[in-house]
Amino acid sequence: MTTSNRPTVAIDELNPLASSVSGAPSILYLGPTTSARGDHEPKCFHDLLLDQVFFSITKDRGDYQLLPFFYDHLGGVDDIKFRHEVWGDLEEAALLDGIRAFASQMRDVHQRLSWSVKSTFVQHRRALRLDAADHYCSAVTNLANALGAANLKSRALLRYRDSLAAYASSIAFEQLASETRSLKDQLSQIRYCINLKGLHVRVVKYEGEADYGAEIEETFARFQQSVVKDYRRSISDWPDMNHVEAMIADRVALLFADIFSCLQSFCEHESDFLDDTVTLFEREIQFYLSYLDFIAPLKSQGLAFCLPDIQVESKEISAKETFDLALANKLALQGTPAVRNDFHLEGEERIIVISGPNQGGKTTFARTFGQIHYLASIGCPVPGRAAKLYLYDELFTHFGKEEDPTYHSGKLEDDLLRIRAVLNQATTNSIIIMNEIFASTTTQDALALGTKIIDKIISLDALCVVVSFIDELSLLGPSVISMTSTINPENPIERTFKIVRHPADGLAYALAIAEKYGLIYDTLRKRITS
Amino acid sequence: MKAHLMFRDKDFDLLQPLPPNETQLVHDLDLDTLLVAMAGADEFLRQVSRVALLNGLSNPEEIAYRQSVLADCASHSDVVREIYGLTVNALAEQHKMFWFNHRDNPSSMMFQSPKIIAMFIGFLRQLRKIADEHADSFVSEGWTTLFTTLKEELNDAYFVAVDDHLKQLNFRDGTLISARLSFGNTGIDYVLRDSRHTKQTWKERLGVGGRKSYSFDINPRDEAGGNALSTLMSKGVNSAANSLTQAADHLSNFFTMLRTELAFYVATLNLEKSLSLLNGPTCSPAAQPWSPALLRFSGLYDACLALRSQKGVVGNDTDADGKTVVIITGANSGGKSTFLRSVGIALLMMRTGMFVPAESFTASVCEGLFTHFVREEDTSMTSGKLDEELARMSDIADAITPKCFVLFNESFSATNEREGSEIARQVIQALIDSNVRAIVVTHLYDLAQWFYLNETESTLFLQAGRETDGGRSFKLTPGEPLSTSYGEDVYNRIGGW
Structure with missing residues (x-):
């Protein structure tokens, strides 16, 4: 069992609601006061879109400062x-x-x-x-x-x-x-009156005077002929008080001095x-409520959540009907349920290489793999009907980055430096997720460098998911398995978003997509000259 | 009165629509860096520069018009900055007078507009003075026309007439308003009358003979009573206030336009000064018609890179005359993206009528410039990377016309090389056959090789340099496309893992 050595942040610094020395028992942490709490967003959040997920979960609950709980692996x-x-x-x-x-x-x-x-x-x-x-x-x-x-x-x-x-x-x-x-x-039984004369206001106790507004309404009812503008203003619930109301209240307090001195002493001794x-x-x-509120609409779409089996020894992991929580949340707004996928690793299998048609859900699958492991590590239900998941020490992600004009030493070097940093920090208990590496280099370079990476991860014996268009990476040994995105053979443009265990077949159907965007030669020529 | 420093025959429209690929251009060519050098923290200079850069000209004659105005500005930068300062001050004065806060109320317009007009007239006098002193040494058509207009329209007789009107508008003897009775004896059709010939005589004031009169007072602390009088006044002066306010608006618009058009030249002078401090050469480009295809330059450098790093950067010499495609391959970190950006920025600056960051630059003027650069993985989850690239290409296809330029940077590399090459080939071929030209930075060897075998005549191939020890030179040289990008070099250089 590993213990996190993250710095501990005292709870009262994070939240004025919480007490500093509390005898009250926690419903989140088993141990008394030793619990560590996440003080910053884990690095994998952006790539896994967990930043979006936890933003959605906590956005209406800012006062509770829930993110430290969700950051706490x-x-x-x-x-x-x-x-x-x-x-x-x-x-x-x-x-x-x-x-x-x-x-x-x-x-x-x-x-x-x-x-x-x-x-x-x-x-x-x-x-x-x-x-x-x-x-x-x-x-x-x-x-x-x-x-x-x-x-x-x-x-x-x-x-x-x-x-x-x-x-x-x-x-x-x-x-x-x-x-x-x-x-x-x-207080609810007090009755008083104010008397306005020019700029003069008088406040008195109420003594049974009749309803003049009702009299006036009755008197003038006969002149009503047609619909006119309604000049009544809606009275807001905003608890503001202006200085006139305040001065009136002060006078009422003098009229009913007994009750108000009780109120004063109440406020003093019950401060x-x-x-x-x-x-x-x-x-x-709120940790529980916010998460339940977030997954409720997804459950009503038929998507399942489960409490996973947590493993620390075996790396034989699996999940059934799991899905990308960020994507599912977005699709739920449109009324479409997310596509669900299964995976499993057995024996010495550690590395999943995902290839196949683009727009086939490869990146989504890689994200899902990371998300459910993270969610499991904070004790939350995970997307899926059943899951056996590994309790890792660190989760590393490497997703393609945009070329930054301020960074002139080249994208490839930047990629390699970031990958080296990951490989040097990762241990045998880590999980590594790499998405579309070396997009900016030749196939030849991508294959050579990709092989060096997979070899290093094989020697670490860590769990890993790699998305790559280099098919050959899935053939590097018995610990590597191949999964591919699939297409509908009848209509190559339509995507199933299903990722299955299947040998890589090298078909990316890229031209079918180019056609969908009207970018093959004939179509494009017509578009430019029309 | 028109400024007409940006166009011979029309105003520069600061609110004109920007091209649909505005965001891409600014991002891909790092135009923000250029705009900072042009405008510093001045939001107005920045806005004018941005619109001018993004909505360039496609007619070499229009470009020449601006280039000659710019040349006058460069040789009289003190005078130009003085006039610009004057317009800025005039508009700042107007702002200080809370002009825009009073335009819903005719009474306050009646009071404010004459003051605004008087203020602007003061600045016009100064402008006339500058025109009298310096007009002779300006040679460009734009400047001579402006100075002539100022001298003719703002002659001394005109200033005298304006002063006379402004004096009358003080209403020292009160405001006279006519009205007729309407429903319930309330007033209607209020009209302001000239009170100069209807002064009350002493007899009338005493109520003996002559015009009879009665009067009443409103308690000075009666706010509601005061408001009622003010409403009456507003009705009366409505039409007069409108005329005065329109006059003030015309003046304000003239200063605004002059400021706007000068802002472009002031910003351009700023940029030239910044680059010259970095020893970056600049030249006035030779803007040529679209056909024949011309693109040749020497010492062309990425102005944004120079500004960002605050030092001179390596320039490139290239002769791509007669070529419709330039394909650049070769080493990573070899300056390919920088080269691409430098050409894009120069084409854009030339279109705008500015100088270019080069020792010499001759090129055909395009009708539009488009960029298609590799992007970060889309985090909105609507599509994968290739999908995103194709969607952006499709946006370009929607907007592009013949006689445009497209710059590709590592496009279509989100799939494997064979298929990426095929998509790119079809796209580029379709562009070229539609009279569009392209510069392509790519790792797709299959693509480069195809053009090498099939389009040798119309294509220029450039290589990012590689020295024998794996170190880089940042010069590009012509040469056959090579099949590797030296990924292993970089791997070894960083020490591997």
């Missing part, structure tokens, strides 16, 4: 199992609904607290804070009830349930809840009612 099988158990518990619909309701109420709490902090008017600030406390109390109670009613099996949620139950029955919490209820109730037990869970559960 777990070192041990039991760490991964700890999360697998939680995914199992969350399959219970009633529990999941209860947790979602909790999350939503907590968002209301933070929103009100932040409005409260920003307000410059004292009565405005206090009312918002009381409202936040009200939402908080019901969030805690509801979560405790939901956990209590659920049939929990995971170590994470079982130990958390106990911790929350203790908090919810504490004197401090019960006192907060009863004071909040009482104050809310009293920080958020408990670590609650806020840590609030943030960590």
